[in-house]
Amino acid sequence: MKPLATFHGGIHPPENKAQSTVLPIAGASLPDELVLPLSQHIGAPARPCVEPGQQVLKGECIATAATAISAPLHAPTSGTISAIEERPVPHPSGGTGLCIVIRPDGEQRWAPRHACAAWQDLPRDQLLAQIRAAGIVGLGGAGFPTAVKAGTRPDRIIDTLIINAAECEPYITADDMLMRERAAAVVSGIEILRHLVQPATILIGIEDNKPEAIAALQAATGNSGIQVVTIPTLYPSGGEKQLIKILTAREVPSGGLPADIGVLCQNVGTAVAIHDAVVEGRPLISRITTVTGASCQQPRNYEVLIGTPVSHLLALAGWDAKRCDRLIIGGPMMGFSVPDAAVPVVKTTNCILAPTREELPPPPPAQACIRCGLCAEACPASLLPQQLYWFARSGEHDKLEAHHLFDCIECGACSYVCPSSIPLVQYYRASKAEIRHKQREREQAERARQRFEARQERMAREAAEREARRQARAAAAAAAQAAKARADAEARPEAPIQPAADPVQAAIERARALRAGQTGDSSAASSTAPSPRQQAEQKVSTLEARLTKARKRHEEAVAGGEKTAAALASVVEKLEQQLAAARAELETTEEQT
């Protein structure tokens, strides 16, 4: 099949691929320690499930996927967890990250492996789970968890599976060598993807500067229906969007995913990793990495355990640190330079480039933009880089977005062709970061405003509710009072119905006795408080009355043989005691007065 379309622009930088394809892939030796960053992929960092000091076997899971978009980590060899700590990581920021450090024991003892040769019989979910458990992420550079990408929603029909074997970046030959040497595994991995995704068409896009790999793939694909499409060498044809355009003439909508237009794109190395994981039960613990650049005596590709320090790999390739100008992880167009050779190889490290100063000279000072338009001719997204540059310099974020800054894939073609050596991509990265930052700030401010308003509303609501409750209580109390008053009024005539007349009678007696006690000096009592003596006299007379009454009832009860006789006896006894006490009190008050 022939490519269906071309993308706009593109450049032809010197390829520099020959020097690292002279020798076959070599196995890198075991380093003194392996450093595995918890974040080697897009998504949440993995969560360690081992402790320092713990023994681990080769292929044993040492960190689990933290969320749905995450990937687990496996011990690349058997050994001891020596630490879980911050170490320098290969990241454009040049910073550190939490890493699991393993001291290999050199025995390479494998943990039990779950190979499944009959993967065709596995249900889709189980196959995806196996890929997920193997920690496979996109090996082309982005590192997006493969199981998430391959497990698209059932309502999304993927009609075309594209295997990205373009490898358009200069210097990098990892995929090239992998295809030359393991074409059968590539096809096996593609078959597994075919089983998962059920596409109508499978296309392998490969640049025409890799004739050996093309021949190997054509031999391996045979009549499997997988088409090897040779595309013209043009940077950045390996960009996902560009490759999709070349092979299908479709464009991924801005801000969308290839799945939106029925395409799934996977890197050729990822296909091999899927084969290894499913057919051989081997999780992603190693990858092919190109070690190249003029400061390396023998540039070549290595199969290297994830976590191997870059310095170890460079030493294998005969690196001369004195001649090396900088260390680049990735290719010369999109790779980033790291300050420290101690950083480890991670799942997405496809190339370590150690150029001399003559090879990749530092950029000369930028001159004024003369709007020559070479950048616009080179831009694979059809942007106007020179306009974006003006807007970026003047901080016009609205205009940057109107000119589609976020469709920039940062391929570096514009900076490459710029005769004034303006670091255009750097301006775009900075502007994107600024806009994202502003966006986040706006969102935060919006959330804060919503929270504040919600709080105000809640407080107002609560105050209103409190007030309503208070009023309801007051109304209820008023109603209850009214009801009680009504009930009292109605209840009074009915009171004599009560079965035991005695308490009422007693109450009447008490009231009478009270009145009798008060009659003596009712005038004084009405105007002034009763004196202690009066109180004492009153008490005594009341008690005498109650005692008389109680004695009488006791006698009646005894005579009638009633059960209450004993109780009444104790009542009489109590009243006699109280009367005695009251009399004594009366005597003391008489003495005092």
Place this chain on the structure above:
Amino acid sequence: MAQQTLSSPHLRGALTTARVMQLVLLATVPGIIALTWHFGIGTLLNLAWACSFAVALEAAMLRLRKRPIGFYLSDCSALVTAVLLAVALPPAAPWWLIAVGMLAAIVFAKHLYGGMGYNPFNPAMVGYVVLLISFPVQMTAWVPPRESGALLGAMEAIQRSLALAPQAQIDAVTMATPLDLLRQNSALLIEDLWQQNPQFGQWGGAGWEWVNLAFLAGGLFLLQRRIFTWHAPVAMLAALGLMAALFYDGGSSASGGSPLFHWLSGATMLGAFFIVTDPVTSAVSTRGKLIYGAAIGVLVYLIRHWGNYPDAVAFAVLLLNFAAPFIDYYTQPRVYGHGATRPAEREKS
């Protein structure tokens, strides 16, 4: 061990701005040779004056603006402006005329607008128009070509250049250009006009046709080196040719002359390949360049035929310099992954 860190891309193409300017200078050489052959050494004197003034003024402005003088001078942009203005002026123009022109070009049109890359108007054309409006006599004193048999001698040229020649002598050895002749005569057959005046050559003006062909050769060289794209010059020449064809009546001097005459007269090729292609002041997108070039072509014909000036390229270019940002706004290319939307709709969304 600390390595230096730099932002990607780490690889750069070989082309530099200074190299672009040097190639443009190189491409003017055939035109300069043709001018010198046909009109005498006056062109070389113009060049010497213009380049000296340009470098001096550029250095002075950089110093005033506190910019590194060596770094900015090395981009050769001032020399390009100087050369383009010098070849557009009448050969052996007085030194003060060139000085005023360079002052307008380098100081006003370039540095007062912010220097290299920030100028909305082509500096050489600003210089030319300032001179044309301010000093019409000197600007129309074009020397006769070799073919007329009255080629200006070296000594006279130097006298003129030093502003020492008396006006009578200047008038005596000045001839109207073919474009002037065609405009001034409206009651002759072009064939007769051709025969009566030694200024006409085989296809266009005598000498002029070779000068234009030489600038065309230089322009094709730049095109081959991919310094600019074909769109703007081809659009300009096509529009000019189309206008000439539309208004050509086949032979009387009342019409504007054949397309070939217009292509090979005046500053057509210099304008098409060295002025219209000036990246700083022109439209940027492919469609924009086509519109920009075509509009200049139309304007050149309109001003040549109905205007009052000896040539029209400078005015046409300056008018379209004004319009370039407007053209850019409406001719943004469709970005990958976006449907065809007009800018106004984009901004609304």
